[in-house]
Amino acid sequence: MTGWIEAATGLDRIEAAARRRLARLVPVTLDRGTALFHPGEAAKGFIVVLAGRIEVFLTGPSGRDILLYSVEAGGSCVQTTLGLLGGEDYTGEAVAATEVRAVLIPRADFLALMDTSPAFRGFVFTAFAERMQGMLHLLERVAFQRVESRLAAALLDRAEAGEVRATHQELATAIGSAREVVSRRLDAFARSGLVATERGSVILRDSTALARLAAVQD
Amino acid sequence: MTGWIEAATGLDRIEAAARRRLARLVPVTLDRGTALFHPGEAAKGFIVVLAGRIEVFLTGPSGRDILLYSVEAGGSCVQTTLGLLGGEDYTGEAVAATEVRAVLIPRADFLALMDTSPAFRGFVFTAFAERMQGMLHLLERVAFQRVESRLAAALLDRAEAGEVRATHQELATAIGSAREVVSRRLDAFARSGLVATERGSVILRDSTALARLAAVQD
DNA sequence: GGGGTTCTGTGACATGGTCACAGACAGGAC
């Protein structure tokens, strides 16, 4: 029954008593595409991701949605915590972007750990603080930066070996814009030689120029 | 030296030991307009507002800025906590919107209280969760709602006896838009008989209609 | 009453989001 705790960055130095409590929990595997929470649903516990990636979206009434953040290995889905601490329901939606291994810490255990384990508290608080920072950044970008800049940043962020495998719609969601706008921007990038586009993927041709665009202030 | 703790909603039921620690701290008074934090400055401690209102803004590179949230009596300026927990500096700016009485809990005391006082932890966590919810809401509104709707909501929110004392610029900041846009919207509202405008104030004439606009989904 | 400051109004323009399509591509059925 040991094993998973060591894999969770930030929990590996937890106190013995807390560790015993956590060790009873069994990780689950979620298929890619599984929705963890639907809007309006109450949180059942605190989720720690061991492997894979969960993406959390905010969905607008018109169906458009925007990527709030993604949770990678070692991270926790902080949204769920809000419910545990007495907040209202949230409108977001969490979806497994890859196959995911995760542990659900039930409400009772979560609260007990918060009271007894400084290391666990630190883990939760750090996660909280990071999300908060991330959301601030997101808000800043959405409110103040142009699509061009956000798109360049998203491309650089998601590139693997100079290629981004994503549809225009996915890119649009990631930066909180609309597909058509992304299509046009990408087209403009392509005409300037910054990228080359294919169905389902974008190949970066001039990362330096993209980085310059991403850094542009306004 | 007692007195202020009772005035802080959420801290009034704190444990005796923690109370003694807090009781040593002396509230300060800040004049209206005082900046609590400038961008890039490290946080000195955890701030609890006893009276008055602090407004926290996110400032864009073009000088435009948007109201992140305001902290009223009993609330704490969570932004400052991020620094205490090892986050990066933030770009926001906190300003006393009225005369403010507040207590600064120094870093060392803050960390000690977090470790020893469940009630204090609850206070901090609740504040955190509420801010998070608020920011989510803000993001949702900025990303998905039209100016018309946000403006109507802001007017209803700030009305006192059917009147909102604020300049167009202030309203624009509150909803994350530009002054000219607010001016035009208000003009449209006025032509429809929803409000009457005067220099430095807006008088609500038809709150029902405004509420309808504020509730519009898209 | 004058002069400076702040607040508001307005036109012109660029960006971005929405709508309505049409075409291009992929993958399976046959």
Next chain:
DNA sequence: GTCCTGTCTGTGACCATGTCACAGAACCCC
């Protein structure tokens, strides 16, 4: 192979919003 279907992308039109450049109006302080 051809056909069918669904997904992905491209395009034009239009409206909402943000930005810039001013001008005029209201307020304040001397």
